[in-house]
Amino acid sequence: MFEKRYKSMNEQIIPDQVLVDHTIELINEKRVNTGPKIAQFLRKPLAITAMLLLCIFIAMPALAADVPAIYALIYSVSPATAQFFMPVQESCMDNGIKMEVIATYIHEDTAEIYIAMQDFTAGRVDETTDLFDSYSIHRPFNSSAHCEQVSYDEATKTATFLITITEWGGHKIEGSKITFSVSSFISDKHEYENIPIEIDLSKAGGGHKTKTVSITGAGGLNYEKYQQLLKDSATVLVPSAALYSPAAGIDITGIGYVDGMLHIQTAVKNPLKKDNHGYFFLRDRYSHDRTDDYSISFIEYAEPNNEDTRICYDEYIFDIPQSELAGCALYGSFYTSGLYTEGNWQVTFPLKTQDY
Amino acid sequence: MELQSQCTATEAVVRKYADMVFRLAFAQVRSKSDADDIFQEVFLRYIRRNPSFESEEHRKAWLIRVTVNCSKKFWSSAWKRKVVLLKVAPLDDCFSFSLPEENELDEALRELAPKYRSVVHLFYYEGYSVEQIAKILDQKQSTVRTQLTRARAQLYKILKGEV
Structure with missing residues (x-):
């Protein structure tokens, strides 16, 4: 009886078609635009930067004297639309870090919101600050939203983010109140690309201890070819103490042959609080690079059920005979974050247009 | 060409599992707008991680786990901890x-x-x-x-x- 009623009720719960279509559009955009926008912004030619600076100096006298310096930043990012931004300047402070909603700009079905985070006590906010998936935007209308860092001011330790919200379905954005909250962020991010891994591959023979684990993820260029070997479990190297650390927070905990294939295992401690990841490739004597055929992931806990002791293992598998390995060197690219900062930053503010 | 086929494949996955992900998200947060957010986050994680699966059942299980995790994250937000005390959802946020x-x-x-x-x-x-x-x-x-x-x-x- 309960089951029937529960099922019948749930049959009526379906996502809005607009949501599905927007999600697909968003996914396709993400696939095409692989690099973060901040990188594109920083790559703009010097001439454009100079032009924007000129815009700031021309526009600055028109600004009220007490307009914070960060507000002028909007001119540097978007001089054509800066005049339409409505100052908000609502802020909150937690853990020595201030989050301030600088200004909003509503046009058609889109709201653009500039938010600044400034660290008053330490260097936790930096040019690599990433809100990853720890922010939330609560708004009373159906919409899609995204957040990106658009600039960083070293002198004031302030990172500025642009949130763009696009409304679906004819709801009027203007007059709505939204709440932007952040519960944590990562910073001190580093990239180590194409670095040599100083491990003697000739010692990567067989006879290593292995075990069977439940896998939590799998992938790779040739994964489909090997997926028959895997069900929900896989044979992996028994993790050892760190053999080599190619980047802070990423340890190589195993390397050796299993069933005729080269396995390289990495461990990342507490991955939920860091975004540490990477990949390996083998470079032969002709400088030809070869990435892993597939990789698998599994999770272990140093203490049972203690999330803080979670270790994420990734094992990269190369289908390469040991005889061919002699002429190869191991390289890798790694991406790490050194700081994870928690807090409770939340600002509720109205979306208004500029009055003239 | 490869990019196009990846986009098509992902679109097929979104369409196939849209109802399941949304229902599970709604089952947990009981708010349309919050379920919308979780829905998008789940599929964005899907393309970010680009996981491979040996079966559709495995793919479905992955999507279920990520949806549940995203919903848990939602409950941990300070804003939500406060507003749920009201226990009353806006009319346009319900079915x-x-x-x-x-x-x-x-x-x-x-x-x-x-x-x-x-x-x-x-x-x-x-x-x-x-x-x-x-x-x-x-x-x-x-x-x-x-x-x-x-x-x-x-x-x-x-x-x-x-x-």
Whole structure:
């Protein structure tokens, strides 16, 4: 009886078609635009930067004297639309870090919101600050939203983010109140690309201890070819103490042959609080690079059920005979974050247009 | 060409699992707009991680786990911890069901502790066994069984029987 009623009720719960279509559009955009926008912004030619600076100096006298310096930043990012931004300047402070909603700009079905985070006590906010998936935007209308860092001011330790919200379905954005909250962020991010891994591959023979684990993820260029070997479990190297650390927070905990294939295992401690990841490739004597055929992931806990002791293992598998390995060197690219900062930053503010 | 085929494949996955992900998200947060956010986050994680699966069942299990995790993250937000105290959702944020007893059930599920909602949904709607739910959510079978028992007890009290 309960089951029937529960099922019948749930049959009526379906996502809005607009949501599905927007999600697909968003996914396709993400696939095409692989690099973060901040990188594109920083790559703009010097001439454009100079032009924007000129815009700031021309526009600055028109600004009220007490307009914070960060507000002028909007001119540097978007001089054509800066005049339409409505100052908000609502802020909150937690853990020595201030989050301030600088200004909003509503046009058609889109709201653009500039938010600044400034660290008053330490260097936790930096040019690599990433809100990853720890922010939330609560708004009373159906919409899609995204957040990106658009600039960083070293002198004031302030990172500025642009949130763009696009409304679906004819709801009027203007007059709505939204709440932007952040519960944590990562910073001190580093990239180590194409670095040599100083491990003697000739010692990567067989006879290593292995075990069977439940896998939590799998992938790779040739994964489909090997997926028959895997069900929900896989044979992996028994993790050892760190053999080599190619980047802070990423340890190589195993390397050796299993069933005729080269396995390289990495461990990342507490991955939920860091975004540490990477990949390996083998470079032969002709400088030809070869990435892993597939990789698998599994999770272990140093203490049972203690999330803080979670270790994420990734094992990269190369289908390469040991005889061919002699002429190869191991390289890798790694991406790490050194700081994870928690807090409770939340600002509720109205979306208004500029009055003239 | 490869990019185009990846986009098409992902689109097919989104369309295939859209209802399942949205229903599971809604089952936990019981708010359309919040379920919308979780829905997008789940599929964005899907393209970020670009996982491969040996079967559709494995892919479905991955999506279920990520949806449950995204919903948990939602519950941990400070804003949500405050607003849920009101227990009243805006009208345009709810579904209106065709039968009065379905609306009554929806109300009861709003009162059910959030931590029990996912197991109830996976058990009663998706038809998974306790063993399968434990495997998908990476929990002990005993934990899932306890959650189901406690959920039934809470619903029994709220609905005055019928569970």
